[in-house]
Amino acid sequence: MAKAIPSRSEDYSLWYNELVKKAGLAENSPVRGCMVIKPYGFAIWEKMQQTLDQMFKDTGHENAYFPLLIPKSFLSKEADHVEGFAKECAVVTHYRLKNDEGGKGVVVDPEARLEEELIIRPTSETVIWDSYKNWIQSYRDLPILVNQWANVMRWEMRTRLFLRTAEFLWQEGHTAHATKQEAIDETNQMLNVYATFAEEFMAMPVIKGVKTESERFAGAVDTYCIEAMMQDGKALQAGTSHFLGQNFAKAFDVKFATKEGKEELVWGTSWGVSTRLMGALIMAHSDDDGLVLPPKLAPIQVVIVPIYFKDEQLAQIEEVVNPLVSELKAKGISVKFDTRDTHKPGWKFAEYELKGVPVRLAIGPKDLEKGTVEVARRDTKEKSFEKIDGIVDHVSGLLEEIQSNIYNKAKNFREENTKSADTYDEFKELVEHGFVLAHWDGTAETEEKIKEETKATIRCIPLDQQKEEGKCIFTGKPSEGRVLFAKAY
Amino acid sequence: MAKAIPSRSEDYSLWYNELVKKAGLAENSPVRGCMVIKPYGFAIWEKMQQTLDQMFKDTGHENAYFPLLIPKSFLSKEADHVEGFAKECAVVTHYRLKNDEGGKGVVVDPEARLEEELIIRPTSETVIWDSYKNWIQSYRDLPILVNQWANVMRWEMRTRLFLRTAEFLWQEGHTAHATKQEAIDETNQMLNVYATFAEEFMAMPVIKGVKTESERFAGAVDTYCIEAMMQDGKALQAGTSHFLGQNFAKAFDVKFATKEGKEELVWGTSWGVSTRLMGALIMAHSDDDGLVLPPKLAPIQVVIVPIYFKDEQLAQIEEVVNPLVSELKAKGISVKFDTRDTHKPGWKFAEYELKGVPVRLAIGPKDLEKGTVEVARRDTKEKSFEKIDGIVDHVSGLLEEIQSNIYNKAKNFREENTKSADTYDEFKELVEHGFVLAHWDGTAETEEKIKEETKATIRCIPLDQQKEEGKCIFTGKPSEGRVLFAKAY
DSSP, rough: OOOOOOTTOHHHHHHHHHHHHHHSEEEOOTTTTTTTOHHHHHHHHHHHHHHHHHHHTTTOEEEEEOOOOEEEHTTHHHHSHHHHHGGOEEEEESEEEOTTTTTTOOOEOOOOOEEEEEESSSSOOHHHHHHHHHOOSGGGOOOEEEEEEEEEOOOSSOBBTTOOOEEEEEEEEEEEEESSHHHHHHHHHHHHHHHHIIIIIIIOOOOEEEOOOSSSSSTTSSEEEEEEETTSEEEEEEEEEEEETTHHHEEEEEEETTSSEEEEEEEEEEEEEHHHHHHHHHHHHBBBBBBOGGHHHHHHHOOEEEESSHHHHHHHHHHHHHHHHHHHHHHTOOOEEEOOSSOHHHHHHHHHTTTTEEEEEEOOOOHHHHHHHEEEETTTTTEEESTTTHHHHHHHHHHHHHHHHHHHHHHHHHTTTEEOOOSSHHHHHHHTTTTTEOOOOOOOOOOHHHHHSSSEEEEETTOOOOOOOETTTTTTTEESSEEEOBBBO | OOOOOOOOOHHHHHHHHHHHHTTSEEEEEESTTTTEEEEHEEEEEEHHHHHHHHHHHHOHHHEOOOSEEEEEETTTTHHHHHHHHHOOOOOEEEEEEEOTTSOOOEEEEETOOOEEEEEEEOHHHHOOOHHHHHSSSSSGGOEEEEEEEEEOOOOOOOOBTBBBOOEEEEEEEEESSHHHHHHHHHHHHHHHHHIIIIIISSSOEEEEEEEEGGSOOTTTEEEEEEEEEEEOEEEEEEEEEEEETTHHHHHHHHHEEEETTTTEOOEEEEEEEEEEHHHHHHHHHHHHOOOOOOGGGGGOEEEEEEEEESHHHHHHHHHHHHHHHHHHHHHTEEEOOOOOSSSHHHHHHHHHHTTTTTTEEEEHHHHHHHEEEEEEEEETTOEEEEESTTTHHHHHHHHHHHHHHHHHHHHHHHHHEEOSSSSSSHHHHTTTEEEEEEEOSSSSSHHHHHHHHOOOEEEEEETOOOOOEEEETTTOOESEEEEEEEEOO
């Protein structure tokens, strides 16, 4: 079998693209910038969805669904918002096709032109706050804690599977509150939910922080984010939580009567993660042989491959393995027993390595004699022979160990590749390889110049930032603490 | 409290619309024909989704995701398909907005015109079979058993919440097979899955049948359906399963190498149910006081309302109710203990009746003394006092009883309102009130004429149709069995 994918050191970008395709996660569609998420990729996304959805519900949120299309005029109601999204909107102008009279086949019917053009939602603040206006009269109607799982569209010019696509799947939470503090608390709570999900389920350590003004969501007062390091040292923004202040309440005239009978504007938040997390998951852990999936998000946690020549041998193996499969399933472990005779064991080994199945068991006639099974873990590639007796507990413990090992590996990698820089020369050198903590004078102008010269951006002002007097690496002006710079996806 | 909704006998159509809005299920959006599904409505839809999704997975299907947008040219590749959908397509023509130089605000940027217009999917056969072409080379790649949960858009001129909306949510299964028989078996299997779901979960009896040619899905060889009777005697098509033959394989050139090395066209099916099921659920069971939900799909199965004047009394009630709530939850019963002091018990009773909560428990100081609780069931409105001791088992049994009672009631109603007609006069009279089984000569012409004159259509040729010699009620020509006529949603 030929090598499935190029190595990371050869070409990191090509490694990623080929891995996504070869592992059966996603592929490009005939529509520019849109992707097809294939069953194996979607199974991982479903696990993410289910986990996040439960976390949202546990924090009091309900799901709802708002329209795909947004009147063009809605977008203009919040000035920063339209500025941020107008350039990447897919626009619906007509609602009918017809047969061309000149025989050119099916054409757009010019008579079916919409009076007002409709935008495919790039995000739903506008259409949702337009609804909230009707939902909210008094303090009794607050808070509104709503989330929606949806597809959105941003017409990006340069796209990459999962990381940046014209259409992507996401969830967007939109909440409305009576007080500023409640909205700020919600913003923080959801940032923490995202961080917990990234670290405990994706096994991906993240840095929590707040964006600078120039990286803020269009229409937000403050944008909080989680940033993760990929294996090439670049940063990937894995989720954002926005404190919207009263901006959208103002734009859509959403007011409520307080307990005291006064009329006040409502406070808002919004927060989202998307199929981009799939890109993060892949790039954070995988290696030159394929995916490395954290057990908590792996659609198949354990695969069992029988090694046999004759059908009688398979029958004997099945006699031992079938009860094992039931036991594993009873423990909530997802297991696949691959008895296909269309592929050889070696092919299957490579296939499940490529697909990142955390634990592989192989069992043949000799193992049956000895009462053992070969156990291979995907993360370290270590193999061992274990007694069949007690293998279920062994596997269960191993899955936990793999989950924490993957996390620790990613965390160590990030720590090794996060440096402090005190001069601009030092900065330019270090930022080629990882995260750099450096002083910055707080101006958008300096931020922009550094970006132009180095392609690195301020990922965030970390929430655990230490107060430290220093000088901006670029202008030498005073600074009160280091911010996190990196090149980013 | 004013009566929330008009009665069914006053105005069935208005009853439905007001019920949908007042029960907090959905509302119209500012975009013509699109709806906002509100949290309570979405919670019911989520229960439907979860149940169906598990049924699809249990029958071997996997989820995937295909693009929202479809190139216009794809639609034209299958002749019947484009004929069926061209007239209701939302068309994306541009991908950017800009600030108008004349100061008219944000306008469509004429320079960002797409070379080929894109259609918002009305259904995804074309874009999916375009992918299948790349996924399928040999018999080893078959069958492909894929489903997707998605939003679709059909620009309907007359819309009604849930029943007919421009954008709706649905699932669409798309499978590919090596043989005709396998594809037919799949079509039947999924029809049965839908029928089981409708009857066992929605408590809604359905008639399984095959559509006549004129009601067939655009591009199918055969369309199977389930038809349910609403309380006004009209039919609602609740799900369809299509045997596509090799039509889409031909259109997209999808061939495979057989075991014997021959090249053959792939056989296909597609099948779907949508948020229309919400409309069916509402109209099948609800009454003049509001929703009546089958327990298996009710977001809240049991509500507990405390009756008290003083806070000490509430504390005493809570002491008894809190352990009850835990016990109910441990049994997998969803329960809400509504201790809000902003609303009176009477208001709460009306509210939960409106929302269709199957079982209501009310408990006050006198009940505490006697060790009883008032139990009210939503379907029959019956009330009784039951011992608190053993109430969990009582409620659990009651939920099962309600589920089957609702089903039986709907089934009896349908049986009472399904008649046979042997003359056209008889037919015209009967079809005003329910389903009519009548002979038909098998021509589209007769079907069309009957539709024009009576507004009734052939809902299906029932799968359990009896062979019976007869004469077409309209033309008197010979017929071999009765078909099902009704007015329909």
